[in-house]
Structure formats: C-alpha cells, structure tokens
Amino acid sequence: MDECLEKLKRRNIKPTAMRLLILKTMMEFQQAVSLLDLENRLDTVDKSTIFRTITLFLAHRLVHSIDDGTGSVKYAVCSNECTCAVEDLHMHFYCEKCHKTFCFEHTHVPSVDLPAGFTLQSVNFVLKGICADCAGKE
Numbered sequence: 001m002d003e004c005l006e007k008l009k010r011r012n013i014k015p016t017a018m019r020l021l022i023l024k025t026m027m028e029f030q031q032a033v034s035l036l037d038l039e040n041r042l043d044t045v046d047k048s049t050i051f052r053t054i055t056l057f058l059a060h061r062l063v064h065s066i067d068d069g070t071g072s073v074k075y076a077v078c079s080n081e082c083t084c085a086v087e088d089l090h091m092h093f094y095c096e097k098c099h100k101t102f103c104f105e106h107t108h109v110p111s112v113d114l115p116a117g118f119t120l121q122s123v124n125f126v127l128k129g130i131c132a133d134c135a136g137k138e
Helices: 002-010 017-029 035-041 047-059 132-136
Strands: 063-066 074-077 090-095 101-108 126-129
Touching: 002 017, 017 035, 017 047, 017 074, 035 047, 047 063, 047 074, 074 101
Parallel strands: 090 126
Antiparallel strands: 063 074, 090 101
16 A cells, blocks of 8 residues: 555555545556446446546556557556656557457567658557467467
C-alpha cells in the first residue's frame, strides 16, 4: 500500500480509500486493464466511481490509455519517471490468444520525421501476436 500512496503523492492526487483500492487493483493485474476488468474485479464498487477515478488518474498522468484495436480501451499504471510525453511513449503487445495487452515499457516507439507544420501529440503503437505464456502452452 505504501507504493500506491507514493504514486498518488507523486502525481498530486489526494489518497482516498477508493483511489488506493483502484490503483492497487490495477497494479495487481500486471498488464493493461479495461474498465470492465476493473468492474469485474471490484464488483462492490460503483461503475461510475471507477470511471471517474480512471479519468482523474489519466488527467494526472498516473495511468495511460491504450487502444489495442479490440474496441475496449485499456489502462496501465505509468512508471514513476513517466510524464506521458511523446518521448515516454512505448510499444504495447496484444495477445491474440488470451486477449491480454502488455506494456513494453523499455521498447520505445520509433521516432518519425513529420513534414513541416505537423506536431506529434500521441502515438498508438500496438504489436499483435501470441504472448510468451500462450506460446508455451502450445
């Protein structure tokens, strides 16, 4: 719980019991999670509370969102050093077998030379295939 308190403090988020619970739950998944994943795990917590908390976490850059092409946005807890700037963006991997989405935090998105007048604000880089766990089961 100390790690969760520290993460909230770093991002200037008041540590309420619900925020701590949602952050702790997200960190327990050890992969990107959807709102539905959180709702299923935290079945006694109101759905709107989870949504508002995730929105707050996004605004304070405690989590980042991932569009992995499944139609359901996923969320992952940022590292302490992350500012969610373009330079911090990393690749994500979607397993087509178990349908989990993983952050590859140490594999940065390649830089792209844009034409004059264009400004890059975000990048969505998703690799798709079979994760190591699923590949080992075959």
